[in-house]
Amino acid sequence: MKKIYRYGLGLLLLVSVKVQAQNQQVIDAIIKEAKENSQLETLAHELLDGIGPRLVGTPQMQQAHDWTVKQYQNWGIEAKNEKWGEWRGWDRGTTHIDMIEPWVRTLAGTQLSWSPSSPEGGLTAEVIVLPDLEDSVAFQKWLPSVKGKYVMISAPQLTGRPDDNWEKWGTEESFEAIKEKRAALERAWLDRTQKTGKNRTSLPIALENAGAVGVVTSYWSRALGANKIFSASTRQVPTIDLSIEDYGMLFRLVESGKKPKIHVNAQSKETGLQPTFNTIAEIKGTEKPEEYVMLSAHLDSWQGGTGATDNGSGTILMMEVMRILKKVYPNPKRTILVGHWGSEEQGLNGSRAFVEDHPEMLEKIQVLFNQDNGTGRIANISGQGFVDSYEYLGRWLNKVPREITRDIETSFPGNPGSGGTDHVSFVAAGVPAFNLSSLAWDYGTITWHTNLDTYDKLVFDDIKNNAILTAIMVYMACEEENMVSKKMRIPVDFRTGEPTEWPSKRSPTRQGGILFQRIAR
Incomplete structure (x- = not known):
């Protein structure tokens, strides 16, 4: 009986060693092929x-x-x-965005996913900014003024430098100051949009229904050159997202009364x-x-x-x-x-x-x-x-x-x-x-x-x-x-x-x- 037991144990060990060797061969082959x-x-x-x-x-x-x-x-x-x-179904075409006034510059941006198309050849119009209104009643009174214009609805950014850039080069005081100012601006812009009585989806729809020819956004990702690109909620006019640099420039021009104009040619088509x-x-x-x-x-x-x-x-x-x-x-x-x-x-x-x-x-x-x-x-x-x-x-x-x-x-x-x-x-x-x-x-x-x-x-x-x-x-x-x-x-x-x-x-x-x-x- 003892001999049989030893024989069985030895056979199991032999099988185990054989299986391990086979496993290692396959693993070695995986590593070799991958490399x-x-x-x-x-x-x-x-x-x-x-x-x-x-x-x-x-x-x-x-x-x-x-x-x-x-x-x-x-x-x-x-x-x-x-x-x-x-x-x-949706098929993206070309997107070309140019500032025409007060001077000429090709802007960095794109249409959002499922954005409606510009008219053939594009359209030039003045750019305006969503104002800080008292409440939703004031917003409804303001709405007719968007007719024939592109409307900017994103908060401007105080800096295009990511935080690690400020930490590396700025003083501790300047970094803390920019963070506080940025937080205050974001709170103020949230308050501005909430007073319209609309949310992120319904605001663009209200603007296009009032005759806006397009919606302009900028969703900066807080990295150099990076913007988040999601989907448009407009159903009739294009929604475009601009780089932080170009969005900020347009925003400042509007706020200073320079009345910038842009030409947007964002082509796309619905495919059912x-x-x-x-x-x-x-x-x-x-x-x-x-x-x-x-x-x-x-x-x-x-x-x-x-x-x-x-x-x-x-x-x-x-x-x-x-x-x-x-x-x-x-x-x-x-x-x-x-x-x-x-x-x-x-x-x-x-x-x-x-x-x-x-x-x-x-x-x-x-x-x-x-x-x-x-x-x-x-x-x-x-x-x-x-x-x-x-x-x-x-x-x-x-x-x-x-x-x-x-x-x-x-x-x-x-x-x-x-x-x-x-x-x-x-x-x-x-x-x-x-x-x-x-x-x-x-x-x-x-x-x-x-x-x-x-x-x-x-x-x-x-x-x-x-x-x-x-x-x-x-x-x-x-x-x-x-x-x-x-x-x-x-x-x-x-x-x-x-x-x-x-x-x-x-x-x-x-x-x-x-x-x-x-x-x-």
Whole structure:
């Protein structure tokens, strides 16, 4: 009996050593392929430079879905576009803005997403500023004066220098003074707009209904040259966003009585409701094909830049991981599935649609890894409230080279995410879904939803490290003998000490933008 026991123990040890050696071979192959044959720069160029920004409902969004499918198919990976809804279609044309009086200057700016078009050839008109009126009654009396004019509705900025510039070069007194003045100006401008009785959406509509020929904004991101570019709420006339420099100049000219005029030629067109998709690709599993390890990144973007760090970097990361695994691990134990989601920016719609449309898959998802917030190397992983996530994520991370993981901060079990990016859609459904959160590289000010979110801001060394980490984690999740634990910890409200609730699943908006359809003139 003792001999049999020793023989059995020896056999188990031999099998264990063999499995570890096999794992290390695949891991070494992942690292070698990622370092020596990276396709990240090519993918980024084709997506960002070749296709451009990917606003839901635009031709570029559709091109991006089709390009992604074709790229996967070229690598021998099955892929398809899966329709989940419809969205207001819009096609951006050229934007050209010139100051005509009191002197001539071409201004830096663009039309906001879904902005109505200028008349053919553009239109020249005087610029005025939303005045500081007594109340909404005074606002209604003032409204007729906007007819035939462009109206500026954003607060002017006292300085175009970011805070770190003031901290480096200014005195402590001057820095404190500018912060106090800026806060006072922002409070005063908020009070000015609130007295109109309108909000951020209804104010532009009231102006265009009163005959304004356009609305002028400036949403400075507090980084040099960066403005946030979101959507227009006007339905008949263009809304343009100007750089802080040019907006401030126009504002000062108006306030000093110089009556500046600008010529705006912002061309765009409505294209009706357009189908919206998720792009789904898979490497079919061999032993457990009905169990899944998922990758996740949203494909859509806003229209300010080309969506490089939000979320071109996450998109090319997940494509590169799939390419690497197809080459070095072509017959995974479980099916490897990737979702490139549409309309994340309008409320996680693509991923929420996938969760709602595939309830039969949710229990069979081993784990999901999502990446969204920028180009930096992965720096933080939360257990999202899954009690045993420390055990399996810890084991898998241990297989990643130390130079990649040494600065990663983890929080276990953590709390479930309730918004922000696509892993949340799956966490709400009880799927162990983890966001691979990256270093900021000043993401919040320089690139997040700004005109500067472009190819040149990508840090390919960091993305390459992320590809190695993610591919190894996917490989280990596929090879895991059993499904991981999905036991959840209900989060506690730190203010009361009482348990709260697990985030609930939310349905996507499947027909979007229709309330803002352009009204015929």
